[in-house]
């Protein structure tokens with residue numbers, strides 16, 4: 640079951656997903672390479688922010704990328720074309736009702752999708768059905784509970800909590816990263832391994848200050864301002880002060896930490 644997508648699909652969110660992907664390419668993708676001739680399913684490709692990296696890192700694999708949103712598939716198609724990669728096929732599809740024969744893929748890749756689903760284990764089971772025996776799953780998710788920073792700020796933590804609560808209200812789970820091992824195991828995969836990927840940002844890493852602290856994380860929190868106010872979770876003053884404190888962590892004397900979780904597993 641798919642839930643209301645807490646981040647929305649507007650132009651600002653499209654750019655945020657691209658900034659996120661660009662700032663995290665090495666951290667998240669350096670160990671994902673698919674062999675020549677293998678068939679890869681990317682479920683929930685969004686605007687193609689990960690798709691281009693997948694395709695570049697595995698130029699001789701055939702990548703099929705799907706998303707529920709027609710507009711996102713159109714944006715991903717444009718991104719793939721602009722990147723000049725030719726090993727990606729895109730189509731609109733629901734990962735709970737995929738239009739492919741069972742066991743037709745060698746690998747499945749899912750990034751930042753399970754956190755938005757009410758039934759992530761069921762999603763993982765459906766994706767397992769797409770894998771041939773011996774095929775692999777790779778899942779990447781964040782965990783907003785892993786965000787900590789300097790200077791400390793209760794107001795910033797409150798603003799982040801608004802996002803966590805809104806996502807929970809939409810039957811998603813923005814704390815899902817820490818639960819990947821039990822979820823993937825419950826879906827019946829074998830050889831489940833989880834690798835935490837910590838992003839650490841300080842003034843000596845200006846690309847991450849800009850690409851991660853500001854344009855990925857803080858922009859994501861800022862993006863739920865209207866929804867948080869409409870839900871009566873917080874006053875405008877308190878929310879804006881929290882966001883200002885998050886931007887404050889991007890100053891030369893600030894730091895920011897966040898952990899992503901990357902799971903791999905095998906269909907027996």
Ligand SMILES: C[S@@+](CC[C@H](N)C(=O)[O-])C[C@H]1O[C@@H](n2cnc3c(N)ncnc32)[C@H](O)[C@@H]1O
Nearest residue numbers: 641656683684685688706707708733734750751
């Ligand atoms: C946060 S975006 C992540 C996109 C991309 N994987 C990335 O990392 O940039 C989540 C995406 O999952 C898609 N999605 C949600 N439920 C889905 C479903 N049932 N089937 C296919 N895609 C789905 C949404 O439309 C959205 O584009």
